Amino acid sequence: MKSKTKRVDVHVRIRPRVGDELDRDDPELIFEMPTPTPKATLIVETPATEADEVEYVEVLGFTVPKSKPKRRKTYRHFASIQNDVPNGDFYDVAVAPLVAQALSGRTACCFAYGHTGSGKTHTILGYGSERGMYDLATAQLFAALDELNERNTIPADALKVQVRFNEIYNGEVYDLLNDSAKCFVREDAHGKIQIRGELMTDEETGLMKPTSSATRVASSAGELWDIVATGMAARSTGNSNVHRASSRSHALLELEIVSDRVLALRSNVIEVEAALTRTGHERDTLEMDIFVRQHDKVEGKWVKKADARGATQEECSLLLTLRKELVQLDKAIEAAHAAVVAAQTDGVSCLCGALVFVDLAGSEHAGSVGDGIVKTETEQQECREINKSLSALKACFRSHSKNLSSAACYRNSKLTLLLRDHFRATNAKTMMVATISPSSVHAVQTTHTLQYAQLVGET
Numbered sequence: 001m002k003s004k005t006k007r008v009d010v011h012v013r014i015r016p017r018v019g020d021e022l023d024r025d026d027p028e029l030i031f032e033m034p035t036p037t038p039k040a041t042l043i044v045e046t047p048a049t050e051a052d053e054v055e056y057v058e059v060l061g062f063t064v065p066k067s068k069p070k071r072r073k074t075y076r077h078f079a080s081i082q083n084d085v086p087n088g089d090f091y092d093v094a095v096a097p098l099v100a101q102a103l104s105g106r107t108a109c110c111f112a113y114g115h116t117g118s119g120k121t122h123t124i125l126g127y128g129s130e131r132g133m134y135d136l137a138t139a140q141l142f143a144a145l146d147e148l149n150e151r152n153t154i155p156a157d158a159l160k161v162q163v164r165f166n167e168i169y170n171g172e173v174y175d176l177l178n179d180s181a182k183c184f185v186r187e188d189a190h191g192k193i194q195i196r197g198e199l200m201t202d203e204e205t206g207l208m209k210p211t212s213s214a215t216r217v218a219s220s221a222g223e224l225w226d227i228v229a230t231g232m233a234a235r236s237t238g239n240s241n242v243h244r245a246s247s248r249s250h251a252l253l254e255l256e257i258v259s260d261r262v263l264a265l266r267s268n269v270i271e272v273e274a275a276l277t278r279t280g281h282e283r284d285t286l287e288m289d290i291f292v293r294q295h296d297k298v299e300g301k302w303v304k305k306a307d308a309r310g311a312t313q314e315e316c317s318l319l320l321t322l323r324k325e326l327v328q329l330d331k332a333i334e335a336a337h338a339a340v341v342a343a344q345t346d347g348v349s350c351l352c353g354a355l356v357f358v359d360l361a362g363s364e365h366a367g368s369v370g371d372g373i374v375k376t377e378t379e380q381q382e383c384r385e386i387n388k389s390l391s392a393l394k395a396c397f398r399s400h401s402k403n404l405s406s407a408a409c410y411r412n413s414k415l416t417l418l419l420r421d422h423f424r425a426t427n428a429k430t431m432m433v434a435t436i437s438p439s440s441v442h443a444v445q446t447t448h449t450l451q452y453a454q455l456v457g458e459t
C-alpha cells in the first residue's frame, strides 16, 4: 500500500507597509491571487521604474537593445495567501488546525520564514495588542486542558504544558530558559534526541555528568506567557560572551502536554540511567586497575607480565556484584521506559501532544556569503551556518513529505537535529508561514522568500 504523503502546508503572509516604508512612501509590489486555496498561486509584479523606459544601452562602444526586466513572477503550491489580515484571522486559517493536532496527542510544527522585518516575530510572538500565534494557540490549548482537568480527580494526572525554549546561533544551541547557557544535542541509547547542559561534577561520585537543559512547566496560559517572556528577554540580550542579533538566530519554542505522573516517570528514567553510568564507571575502573597491574606497556603495546597475578578474591566478588547490578539496572531502565510509555498511552489522548514554533533566522542572511557586501569573519561564518541550516531544513521537509526514513539529512545542522523527533513523530503535521513585505524596496528578499516557500510547498 502506498503510504500517505506528509506535505508541508505553506501559507504566505503579506503584511501592510510599516515604519520607514510608509515614511518613504515606497512603491508597492502588485499581488494577484488567481487560484484560491488549497493550491494557491501568487503572482508578484514589481512596479515599473524610469529605468524601464530606456530602450537601448551602450556596451563596449556598441548601442544594443536593453533587455526588459521580468516584472511578473508566479509562485505556486501554497496552502493560502493572507494579504493584510490581523493575527487572529491568520491564526484561524493556519494555526488552529495545529492546536487540534496537538490536542489529539500528536505533534505539530509551525515555522516562520522571511527576511528581517517581514513579520515573523509579529506573527509568532505578536506585538502589543496583536497576540501572536503561540499566545493564541496556548489560550486554545489551555481552554481544552482546563475542561479536561475539571473532570479529573487525580492530582498527578492534571494536565500541564512543559516548555523548552532554545536558540540556535552560529551552529551552537543556547538555553533561553537558563540564562542563555550553551547546550549540547545528542542521541540517547534509545535513539531519542536529548538536549543537555554543560558537564557538572556530581558531588556524590566526583564524576562529570551533563545537566539536563531547562524545561519549565506551566499550569495556566498566564504562567506560560511569563515563562516565554523570560526566554524572549534572554534572546534579545544574549549573555555576556555571545553577542547575537535575533535576526541571525533561530528560536525554537517547544510546548508539550504533560502530567506530573509522566514527568515523575521520565525523571525516574534519568535517575536509573545515571545509576547505570555510575556503576558502569566503577566496574570499568576496577577492571582497568586489575589489567594495568597485570601488564606492562612495551613500545606502546600492553604485554602481560610473566608473574601477573589474577584479581584478588575481594576484587572478584566486587566485580561480580557490579556486573549483577548492571544487569539489574539494564532491566530497570527497560521497565522505567515501559512505565513512561504505559503512562503516556493509558492517559487521556492529548497527553504528549506537542506544538513547536520556530522563528527562523532572517532569510536575507542565507545565500549572502558572497553577495558583494563586505562582511566580518563572524558575519561570514553566521551566513554559512544560516545557509547550512536552511538548506538542511529544506532537505528534511522533502524527506518528510516523501516518507523517507533516512536520518542522514537531520544530522546536517543543529536546527534539523533538534527538530528530528518532532518531524518523525507519528502523523506529525508541519506548517510554514512565509512572511513578506509589500514594499518594492524589499523585492529581492521577497523573491528569495517566495522561491524557498515554493520549493517547500511543492515537496
Ligand SMILES: Nc1ncnc2c1ncn2[C@@H]1O[C@H](COP(=O)(O)OP(=O)(O)OP(=O)(O)O)[C@@H](O)[C@H]1O
Pocket: 014, 015, 016, 018, 084, 085, 114, 115, 116, 117, 118, 119, 120, 121, 122, 123, 127, 246, 247, 361, 362, 435
Ligand atoms: N501583519 C502585520 N500587520 C501589521 N504590522 C506588522 C505585521 N507584520 C509585521 N508588522 C510590523 O512590522 C515590523 C517588523 O516585523 P517583525 O519584527 O515581526 O519582523 P521580523 O521578520 O520578525 O524581523 P526580525 O528578523 O528582525 O525578528 C514590526 O513593527 C511589526 O509590528
